[in-house]
Amino acid sequence: MTTSKGTSRVRLLEAGWDRSLDFEASSEPLPAPTGVEVLVEVGACGVCHRDLLDREGRFPFQRFPITPGHEAAGVVVAVGPDVRDVKVGDHVATMHRDACGECAACRAGETSLCEAAAWVLGILADGGYARRLVAPESALYRVPAGLAATQAAVLHCTFGTAYRDLVTLGGLRGGMRVLVTGANGGVGGAGVQIAKRLGAEVVAVLRDARHADYVRSLGADHVVIAPDGAFRDTMPASGIDLALDSVGAPTFLSTLRSLRVGGRLVVVGNVVAAKVPLNLGFIITRGLTVVGGSGATRREMEAVLALHDEAPFTIAVDRTLPLSRADEAQRLVRAGGLTGRVVLVPEP
Template identity: 45%
Template sequence: MKAVVLQRVGDPSQLIHQEVPTPAVTPGHVLVRVHACGVGYRDVIDRRGDVPMIRTPIIPGHEFAGEVVAVGAGVARWVVGDRVLNLYTASCGHCEHCLGGDERRCRAGGEAFGLTADGGYAEYALAHERALERLLPEIPYDVAATLYSATGVGFNNTAHAARVEPGERVLVTGASGGVGSAALQTAKLLGAEVWAVTSSPAKADGLRALGADHVVVNGAGDFHKQVLAETGGQGVDAAIDCVGTPTLNGCLRSLRPYGRVVVVGNVDARRFELNLGYILVRGLSIIGSDNVTRAALRQVMALVRDGRIEPLIHARLPLAEAAEAHRLLEARGASGRVVLIP
C-alpha cells in the first residue's frame, strides 16, 4: 500500500511517501481502508518531536475515516463494509472507567495512532475494534476525518468542559482552525456572545460568517485590551484557548472575576509562566482539555448531520502532499482542517 512515513522527527522533508506492506489483520483488530485523514497542528507537534514518546519510523495521522475491509479473530463489533472513524486510542471495555462511560480514563488504553502506532496517512490502517466509532451514513468521509480531534474537541470542550450557558460571553483563540471554528459554532449554538481571536486579517470575514459577534485581529497576545474595552471592562465568562502558550495570558486577562479558561491546545512547547496572585485574587479557573468522549462524538456527529455545526475544511490534498499540508499549517495558512485523500 501507499503511505506517508515519518522517518525521524524533524522538518516536513522527513515525511516520505512510499510503498509499505499492508498491515496483516490480527485478533481483536480490523483493517480499515482509509478514505480520508485529517491533518491538524497536533501532527506538526508530533513530527517536530515536541512529544517525547513518539516512535519513529511511523505512519502519522490520528484522525481518519474509512470502511472496514477485513476483520480479525474475536471481533464482535464490526463487519466488512461498516463505515467508521477512529478514536485516538482503544480501551479495554471492562474496567470501572469503561463501564462507567468514560473510556478515556481507561488505564489499559491501547496505543495512540500516529504517536506509538501507525495512523491514517495511508491507504489502510489497522485498528483495535474498540478504537473505532460508527460513522453516520449521511456524513461523507472527508467531513468525518475532522470529527474526532477537530470538530469533536471544539464541541466537547465548549459544551462540556467550559459548560457554556445562554447569554454568556465566550472568547475563542485560534478561532479559524479546525478546533477553534467548531468551538466558535458551539458557543453560538449554546446562546453565547462570541469573541473570535485570529492573527490574520484575511480570516476575519470568515469568522464572522461562522457566527462570531466580535473578531479580534491580534498576533501579539495582548488581545485582552480590546476584549475588555468592548465589554466595558467586565471581561468574558469563559475562554476556549486553542493556541496555548502564546495566548493563555491574554485569555486569563480577558476573563471576568471567577471566569474560566479551558486550555484545549498548545502549539508552543515552551513553558508558560503563571501569575498565581492574579489567579487567586480574581478566583479564576484553568481547566485542562476534556478531549472527546465517545458520547460527545456521537452528539457532534448528529449536529453535523443536521447542519447545526459545519466542519471547516481548508483543502483536500492527495496523500503524497502530506508534507505540503504540514508546511501550510506551520505557515498559519489554513482556515480549518486540511484533509488527505489516499
C-alpha cells in the same frame, strides 16, 4: 488469512524536517485483524497541527519509524473475532487513541483520559496516512455513510474536541459569554460554531484581521484582533464566562485576564514550546478554573453528529492532496495561514 488488497502508506523515519516523509507504494497484503482490531480502508486523513509536533519528536514517547495521522475516516473491510461494536461495511472515523474500558477513567466514562491507552495513533501506533489502517475498535466511532470522508476525518479532533471543552468541561449554557482564541483554526472555528449553536454570545480572537469575515460567518458576535496573541479589550468588558484557548502561550494570559470572577478557561492548544509565567494569586482571588482538554469520547461524538445532523456545521477543508504528497501537506500546515484542514486522500 490475509485481506486481498494491498496497502500504501507514508513513513516518518526520524524526528525533524531535514528529510521528507517517505511514501511507500505497496501491494503487500495486510494481515487480517486479530482480537479487537478493525481493518479500515481509509477514505481521507486530516493533517493536524499535532502531526507537526509528532514529527518534531515533541512527545518523549514518540515512536520511529511510524505512519503519521490520527484523523482518518473510511470503511471497515475486516474485523477481528472479538470486535463487538462495528461490522464490515460500517463507516467509521478515528479518535486519538484506544481505551482499555477497565481503568478508573474508562469506568467513569472518560475514555479520552484512559490511563492504559496503548494505541495512540501517529505516536505509538501507525496512523491514517495510509490506504489501510488497523486500530482497536475502541479507537473508532461510527459516522453516517452520507458524511464525506474528508469531513468525517477531521470531525473528532476539531468539533469533538471543541464540544468536550465547551460543553463537558466548560459547562456551556445558553446566554453565556464565550471567548475563543485561534478562532479561524480547526478547534477554534468549531468552538465558535458550537458555542453559537448552544446560545452563547461569542467573542472570537484572531491574529490576522483577514479572517474576521470568516469567523463572523461561523457565528462570532465580536472579533478581537491580536497580532502577537496578547489582547486587552474583549468587548464586552464585563467579563467572559467561559474561554477556549486553542493557541497556548501567546494568548493564555490575556485569555485568563478576560475571565469574569468565577470564570473558566479550557486549554486545548499549545502551538509553541514557550512556558507561561503564571500569577497564582490572580487565579486564587478571582476563583478561576483552568482545565485541560484533549480529544472526545464516543458519547461526545454522538452529540456532535446529532448537532451536525440538525443543521450542518461548516467543516472547513482548505484543500485535499493525494497521500503521496503528505510531506508537502505538512509543510503547508507548518507555514500557516490556511482556512481549515489540509486533508490527504489515498490515490485510487
